[in-house]
Amino acid sequence: MLAPGPGARPALIQGGMGVAVSSWPLARAVAAAGQLGVVSGTALDVVLARRLQDGDPGGHARAALAAFPVPEIAARVLRRYFRAGGREPGTPYAAVPQLRLRQSRPAQELAVVANFTEVWLAKQGHDGPVGVNFLEKVEMAAPAAAYGAMLAGVDVVLVGAGIPRELPRLLSALARHEPVSLPVDVAGADGDRRHTVDLDPAALLGQALPPMPRPAFLAIVAAHVLAEYLARDPSIRPDGFVIEGPLAGGHNAPPRGRLTLDDDGQPGYGPRDEPDLARVAAIGLPFWLAGSYGTPARLREALAAGAAGVQVGTLFALSQESGLRPDLRSQLLDQIRDGTLRVRTDPSASPTGFPFKVAQLPDTLADPQRYGARPRLCDVGYLRVPYLRPNGAVGYRCPAEPVPMYERKGGDAAGTAGRSCLCNALLANVGLGQTRPGGGYAEDPLVTLGSDLDGARAMLRRHAGGWSAAQAVTWLLQARLRRPRDLPLALRSEPGAAAPAALAENADGGGGRPDASGYNGKCCDAVDSGAMQVGQSRLCVLTSDLAVSFPITLCRITPARYVR
Numbered sequence: 001m002l003a004p005g006p007g008a009r010p011a012l013i014q015g016g017m018g019v020a021v022s023s024w025p026l027a028r029a030v031a032a033a034g035q036l037g038v039v040s041g042t043a044l045d046v047v048l049a050r051r052l053q054d055g056d057p058g059g060h061a062r063a064a065l066a067a068f069p070v071p072e073i074a075a076r077v078l079r080r081y082f083r084a085g086g087r088e089p090g091t092p093y094a095a096v097p098q099l100r101l102r103q104s105r106p107a108q109e110l111a112v113v114a115n116f117t118e119v120w121l122a123k124q125g126h127d128g129p130v131g132v133n134f135l136e137k138v139e140m141a142a143p144a145a146a147y148g149a150m151l152a153g154v155d156v157v158l159v160g161a162g163i164p165r166e167l168p169r170l171l172s173a174l175a176r177h178e179p180v181s182l183p184v185d186v187a188g189a190d191g192d193r194r195h196t197v198d199l200d201p202a203a204l205l206g207q208a209l210p211p212m213p214r215p216a217f218l219a220i221v222a223a224h225v226l227a228e229y230l231a232r233d234p235s236i237r238p239d240g241f242v243i244e245g246p247l248a249g250g251h252n253a254p255p256r257g258r259l260t261l262d263d264d265g266q267p268g269y270g271p272r273d274e275p276d277l278a279r280v281a282a283i284g285l286p287f288w289l290a291g292s293y294g295t296p297a298r299l300r301e302a303l304a305a306g307a308a309g310v311q312v313g314t315l316f317a318l319s320q321e322s323g324l325r326p327d328l329r330s331q332l333l334d335q336i337r338d339g340t341l342r343v344r345t346d347p348s349a350s351p352t353g354f355p356f357k358v359a360q361l362p363d364t365l366a367d368p369q370r371y372g373a374r375p376r377l378c379d380v381g382y383l384r385v386p387y388l389r390p391n392g393a394v395g396y397r398c399p400a401e402p403v404p405m406y407e408r409k410g411g412d413a414a415g416t417a418g419r420s421c422l423c424n425a426l427l428a429n430v431g432l433g434q435t436r437p438g439g440g441y442a443e444d445p446l447v448t449l450g451s452d453l454d455g456a457r458a459m460l461r462r463h464a465g466g467w468s469a470a471q472a473v474t475w476l477l478q479a480r481l482r483r484p485r486d487l488p489l490a491l492r493s494e495p496g497a498a499a500p501a502a503l504a505e506n507a508d509g510g511g512g513r514p515d516a517s518g519y520n521g522k523c524c525d526a527v528d529s530g531a532m533q534v535g536q537s538r539l540c541v542l543t544s545d546l547a548v549s550f551p552i553t554l555c556r557i558t559p560a561r562y563v564r
C-alpha cells in the first residue's frame with residue numbers, strides 16, 4: 001500500500017495512541033475515510049482481558065474471537081476472561097501474565113488473540129488501510145503482538161520509541177509462519193550470551209497456515225541520522241519513516257546533547273533536534289511528518305518538503321471515536337475552549353526515561369498531591385526491563401515500582417524520582433483502570449496530548465460540540481485542494497456557474513445542507529484552509545472526489561484566485 005501511485009499512499013496517518021486511545025473504532029473511522037487508521041498495539045492483552053471481564057458490551061470482542069483461525073485458542077481466552085454481565089462492582093480485574101523473555105502458552109495465546117481482535121474489528125465494513133503501532137521499548141511483546149495483528153491482515157506496522165532494527169526481519173519471517181527469536185537487551189548481561197524472546201507460530205497454533213502478506217513497516221524516528229542508518233542496510237531497512245518532532249503527544253525522543261531544563265522543568269529542544277528534511281527526502285523512501293502537523297496548513301508544508309503526508313495524533317485523540325474516557329475528553333475540550341489547557345513535557349514521568357507529554361488536568365496524576373497519594377505499585381509491567389541477577393537468572397524491574405524493591409534488584413534509586421506508573425494510569429484513561437481489593441483506591445488517569453493545540457482550537461470553532469474522526473480527516477485534507485489542477489474540471493472550466501447536477505445530487509452526503517447564506521460548515525473549512533473562497537449566496541455541495549479518493553467539500557470558486 002505504500003507503493004507509488006494515486007491513492008496508494010495515504011496523505012494522512014492517524015497516529016497510534018496507546019493504551020487503547022486509538023482503539024478499533026477510531027482506526028476504523030479513519031480507514032473508512034480512505035486514510036491510514038492505526039490501532040495502538042500496546043498492552044492489548046490486558047485491554048482485551050478487561051473488556052471481556054466487563055462483559056464485552058456490544059459483543060464486538062466476541063465477534064472477532066469467532067473469526068480467529070484456531071477456534072480452540074479463542075475459546076480458551078473467552079473461558080479464562082469473559083464474565084457475562086461484567087464484574088461485580090468493586091471487584092478488581094484478574095491479572096494477565098506479565099511480559100517476560102520466556103512466555104507461557106496462555107500468555108502468547110492471549111497476546112495473539114488480542115492483537116487479532118483489535119485489527120480485525122478495525123478492518124470491518126470498509127476496504128481502507130489499517131495499521132498497528134508498537135513501542136520498541138516494549139520489545140518483549142513484539143513477536144506475539146505482530147503475529148496476531150498479521151493474522152487479521154494488518155496493512156502497516158509502525159514502531160516508535162527506540163531503534164526498530166529487528167522489525168523488518170521479524171515481519172518477513174512471521175508472514176511465512178516461521179519461528180522467530182527477537183534479541184532483547186538485558187541490563188548487566190555481557191555481550192557473549194544472546195537473550196531473545198521467541199515465538200513458534202506453528203507450535204502455538206498447532207497447525208500450518210498458508211503464507212500471509214507481509215505488512216509494510218514504518219519506523220517512527222526523530223532524527224534524519226537514524227533514518228539514514230536504518231535505510232543503509234537492506235536487512236533492517238523499513239518501507240518508510242514517520243519523522244516525529246518534540247511537540248508530538250505521548251513519548252518524545254530526548255533532546256540531543258546534554259539535557260537542559262527550562263524554568264518549568266521541561267527539557268529544552270533546539271536546532272540540533274530539528275531533522276534535516278532534505279536528507280530524509282534524499283533517502284528515497286516515503287516519509288510522513290508528525291508532531292504539530294495537525295492542520296491543513298501544516299499538511300501543505302509537509303507536502304512541500306517532499307513528505308508523503310503527515311501523522312496526526314492529538315486531533316484524533318480528542319475526536320468522538322477516541323478511546324479516552326468521555327469525561328476526560330470533555331474536560332480537555334472545555335479547557336482548550338477556554339484557553340486554560342497546558343501540556344507539559346515531563347522529563348521523568350515515564351519509566352522509559354523518555355520525555356512524556358502530560359496534559360495538566362485536575363484529578364489526574366498530573367496533580368502532585370494525587371501523585372504523592374498513590375502507593376507505588378507495579379503489577380501490569382509492560383515497562384519492566386530485564387536485568388541479570390547475581391545468580392545468572394533474568395529478573396525484571398521498573399523504576400516506577402516501590403523504591404526499596406527496585407534497589408534490591410540492582411536499580412539506582414535516583415532513577416525512580418518522579419516516575420509514574422504509566423501502565424495503570426493509561427488503562428484508567430480509557431475506562432479500564434484497576435480497582436484495588438477490599439474497597440481500595442481506583443487507579444487515577446494521567447493524560448497525554450500533543451503540545452500544539454491549534455488544530456483542536458480550529459476544529460472547536462467549526463464543531464463547537466466536538467468532532468468526528470471523519471470530520472477531522474475532511475478538514476485536514478482540504479490542504480490538498482490547493483492548485484487548480486486538483487479541482488474537478490466542471491468547476492474549473494465554469495467558474496461562477498451552478499454546481500454540476502452530479503455534484504449537487506450529493507449535497508447531503510455527509511456534510512449537511514447549505515444554510516441560507518450558502519455555508520454548510522464544511523465550506524468554511526475549505527475557505528479557511530486557503531483552498532477556496534465562497535460568495536455569500538453561493539451553493540456548497542459535498543461530494544467524493546475520485547481523483548484523490550477522499551471526501552471533500554466543493555464550493556463555487558472565486559475565479560481570480562484559483563483559475564489561471
Ligand SMILES: Cc1cc2nc3c(=O)[nH]c(=O)nc-3n(C[C@H](O)[C@H](O)[C@H](O)COP(=O)(O)O)c2cc1C
Pocket residue numbers: 014015016017018019021040042133134135159160161220244247248249250251290291292293294311312313314315317448449450451452
Ligand atoms: C494520547 C496519545 C497517545 C500516544 N501514544 C503513542 C503510542 O503509543 N505510540 C506512538 O508511537 N506514538 C504515540 N503517540 C504519538 C502519536 O502517534 C502522533 O505521532 C503524535 O501525536 C503526532 O503529534 P500531534 O499530537 O501533534 O498530532 C501518542 C499521542 C497521543 C496524543
